[in-house]
Amino acid sequence: MSHTAHIPSHRKPRRSSAAKTALRAGVAGGVLSTIAVAGAAGSANAAEPVNESTIQMPTLSAAQVADVTEQVAADLQQQAQQDTAAQDAAKAAKKAHAEAVHKAEAKKKAEAKAKAEAKAKADAAEAARASRSSSRTALHAVTTAASTSSSSSVGSGSVASIVSFVKSHIGDAYVMGGTGSSSWDCSGLVQAAYKNVGVDLPRVSQGQSTAGTQVSLSNLQPGDILYWGSAGSAYHVAIYVGGGQFVGAQNPSTGVVERPLDYDQPTGAVRVL
Structure with missing residues (x-):
């Protein structure tokens, strides 16, 4: 050691x-x-000299x-704190930029989605309109076929033409004082139907309710004029088309329609032809 x-x-x-x-x-x-x-x-x-x-x-x-x-x-330490603060500020700015870009993209996607939904709704509405138009065309074809069938049952001539005329205007508008060609009041439609076969009728319901031979409601034939109220002072008229049905310009809510007799039971009827 x-x-x-x-x-x-x-x-x-x-x-x-x-x-x-x-x-x-x-x-x-x-x-x-x-x-x-x-x-x-x-x-x-x-004053003081300087030397080595x-x-x-x-x-x-x-x-x-x-x-x-x-x-x-x-x-x-202060420099380190400043560097840290600068780094934090840079990170915050980068984060804010990323969030702004994300929001802009989200807004763009939302706008594109809204535009697509609006287009889809417009397309659906257009398709619905086309479908309704097609349905109306089909209904018109069915109505025309029914009118042809009805005309065959009542025979050819003036009566069949009157029935065909009023049925062809089912769906037209009701307008007070209307006389055609797509808007009518009750007496305007009846007058036009008879005028179509060369028969002149009075313009208003009161005169039309006495324009022919009075017939009972149990003995009606196609082409007869139905009226509501009393003869000579009727307030409404329509055309009997057979099968317990009538066609008339009812009111502004329904327009020209086909209804059964028990829908609104008439008071009486007259036969012109």
């Missing part, structure tokens, strides 16, 4: 590399600052070294 092994070491503990670096930077900064102050003071005191013997390096106390070190550390 060495004869010095029992002697305790008097070495001081080593400082970390970071601490040494900070201390050296602080001391260097302090020395430079002190030299700068000394130089300024020397320039101000021009008068220049002395400043001696820093431990307190001064600690102050300088603390200041450097504070500056570094």
Whole structure:
């Protein structure tokens, strides 16, 4: 064993590399600052000559070294905080930009969706209109066929023409004082139906209710004029078309319709032909 092994070491503990670096930077900064102050003071005191013997390096106390070190550390910490704040601001700006782009895309998609839905609704409405038009065409064809069949049952001639005429105008509008060609009041339609076969009737219901031979409701024939009210003062007229049905311009709500007799039982009837 060495004869010095029992002697305790008097070495001081080593400082970390970071601490040494900070201390050296602080001391260097302090020395430079002190030299700068000394130089300024020397320039101000021009009366005192400067030579090698008068220049002395400043001696820093431990307190001064600690102050300088603390200041450097504070500056570094402030710089780190500023860097962190700048990074946070950059991240926030990037996030805000991404959110703005996302919102713009979402708005664009919503507008495109709304436009597509509006177009789909318009297409559906157009299809519905086309379907209704097709249905009306089919109904007209059925009505025409029914009129032809009815004409065959009542025979050819004026009566069949009257029945066919009024049935062809089912669906037309009711207009007070209307006499055609697609809007009628009750007596205007009856007058036009008979005029179509060369028979002139009075213009109003009162005159039409007495224009022919009175017949009972149990002995009706197609082409007979039905009236509501009393003969000579009737307030409504229509044409009996056979099968217990009549056609007339009823009112503004229904227009020209075909209805069974029990829908609105007439008061009487007259036969012109």
